[in-house]
Amino acid sequence: MAVLYTLLLLVTCALSVVMLLVLFALRRSRTPGVRCWFAANAAATLALPLFAARGVAPDFLSIEVANFFMLGASGFMLAGYRRCFSRPVPLRMLLAGGTATLALVAGFHYILDSLPMRIVAVSAFHGAVCLAIGLTVARVPHSRTRYPFRFAACAAFALAFGHFVRLGVYALQAHGHDGFLDPGLWNLSFLAFGTLALPLLTIGGVMIVYEELVARANELANRDFLTNAWSRRAFFEIAERERNRALRGHPALSLIVFDVDHFKAVNDSQGHEAGDRVLVGIVHQVQSIIRSVDYCARLGGEEFAILLPDADRGQARAIAERIRASVMEASATAGMPGCTVSAGVATWLGKPETMVELLRRADDALYGAKEQGRNRVVSAEEMAPGEPAAAHAAVPQAAVCAHGR
Numbered sequence: 001m002a003v004l005y006t007l008l009l010l011v012t013c014a015l016s017v018v019m020l021l022v023l024f025a026l027r028r029s030r031t032p033g034v035r036c037w038f039a040a041n042a043a044a045t046l047a048l049p050l051f052a053a054r055g056v057a058p059d060f061l062s063i064e065v066a067n068f069f070m071l072g073a074s075g076f077m078l079a080g081y082r083r084c085f086s087r088p089v090p091l092r093m094l095l096a097g098g099t100a101t102l103a104l105v106a107g108f109h110y111i112l113d114s115l116p117m118r119i120v121a122v123s124a125f126h127g128a129v130c131l132a133i134g135l136t137v138a139r140v141p142h143s144r145t146r147y148p149f150r151f152a153a154c155a156a157f158a159l160a161f162g163h164f165v166r167l168g169v170y171a172l173q174a175h176g177h178d179g180f181l182d183p184g185l186w187n188l189s190f191l192a193f194g195t196l197a198l199p200l201l202t203i204g205g206v207m208i209v210y211e212e213l214v215a216r217a218n219e220l221a222n223r224d225f226l227t228n229a230w231s232r233r234a235f236f237e238i239a240e241r242e243r244n245r246a247l248r249g250h251p252a253l254s255l256i257v258f259d260v261d262h263f264k265a266v267n268d269s270q271g272h273e274a275g276d277r278v279l280v281g282i283v284h285q286v287q288s289i290i291r292s293v294d295y296c297a298r299l300g301g302e303e304f305a306i307l308l309p310d311a312d313r314g315q316a317r318a319i320a321e322r323i324r325a326s327v328m329e330a331s332a333t334a335g336m337p338g339c340t341v342s343a344g345v346a347t348w349l350g351k352p353e354t355m356v357e358l359l360r361r362a363d364d365a366l367y368g369a370k371e372q373g374r375n376r377v378v379s380a381e382e383m384a385p386g387e388p389a390a391a392h393a394a395v396p397q398a399a400v401c402a403h404g405r
């Protein structure tokens with residue numbers, strides 16, 4: 001049986017080495033926490049062979065030094081999770097708890113030699129750390145709906161529970177034993193359970209980092225770098241999704257396309273950087289006007305689209321009008337001299353109309369607004385059939401090509 005315990009400890013050590021290799025691959029993710037998790041597994045790889053060497057190596061090494069590294073491993077694991085979520089690391093508390101635990105371990109070794117009491121002391125520390133990890137993850141917004149977060153929180157709470165049961169069992173001396181490597185159901189179960197602790201918490205952390213990296217990559221792909229509006233690519237995906245939703249019983253779906261008037265003149269007179277600031281300022285204003293369910297996307301250059309789910313013709317026009325008035329007002333006060341926008345509004349005609357066709361109608365209305373003198377809103381319905389400004393037909397056509405419709 002002693003061989004089985006030693007084997008379990010060495011398998012745990014091997015798992016920590018595997019975790020080190022996995023974490024090494026994440027070193028360039030620049031995610032806070034990865035280094036701490038790496039340190040946690042490195043500390044465990046040092047501690048576990050020392051535990052396994054009990055009876056062979058001097059007691060000081062297999063008890064005090066081994067526990068020193070194992071307590072450090074727990075502390076680094078918590079620090080990793082705290083840093084990962086930009087939460088402060090309770091360094092003083094960890095140091096105080098770790099030092100007190102280590103003092104108790106030494107006391108229950110040199111003064112009153114009691115293995116159960118040493119186990120009680122370390123279980124209290126490891127249990128508290130796991131509980132703190134579980135609470136840290138569970139408090140992250142939306143953690144309940146995201147699998148990696150649920151996984152890490154459940155693992156941490158289960159491990160905390162296991163440590164506290166272990167503490168209780170040894171505190172009550174429910175099971176008599178003479179040594180760490182004694183054969184016994186409790187010993188074996190706790191050791192087998194403990195084997196999973198660090199790997200489980202590391203895997204939870206790695207899954208969270210992976211999820212965050214995917215979210216970051218999506219954000220980069222879907223957002224316009226300058227204005228943080230949705231990108232053109234994301235716009236067509238969102239538009240298709242909203243059209244499908246509209247087909248399922250929410251038929252009111254409208255689109256505003258707007259464009260900054262004489263923007264070339266802004267660039268030419270005030271410089272490209274000032275032009276950039278104008279674009280950012282306008283999107284900022286639009287975001288403060290539209291509803292949380294609406295989507296503002298940059299189609300290219302100084303042309304933007306706003307998709308309005310559950311908005312009929314009148315509501316869409318009212319929102320476009322508010323945007324136009326707000327930009328004009330800001331142009332007088334907020335460092336965007338002479339800046340106005342023209343907008344075209346179109347409301348989805350139902351099943352036969354594709355999003356590209358809707359965009360074409362909104363675009364035609366926009367160019368109608370430009371032709372009528374700019375700084376105004378025109379609805380697609382106001383345009384006579386066949387009126388689309390031929391000079392601008394190339395823009396929607398480009399969308400047709402890009403999206404295969």
Ligand SMILES: Nc1nc2c(ncn2[C@@H]2O[C@H](COP(=O)(O)OP(=O)(O)OP(=O)(O)O)[C@@H](O)[C@H]2O)c(=O)[nH]1
Pocket residue numbers: 226259260261262263264265267271272273274275276279300301302370374
């Ligand atoms: N600063 C800045 N300028 C841009 C950006 N993208 C496109 N532009 C400029 O936007 C201007 C668009 O000019 P035009 O297409 O002639 O349009 P306009 O001057 O706004 O005229 P109308 O739309 O007819 O009112 C060009 O000068 C482009 O260089 C950008 O990201 N930043």
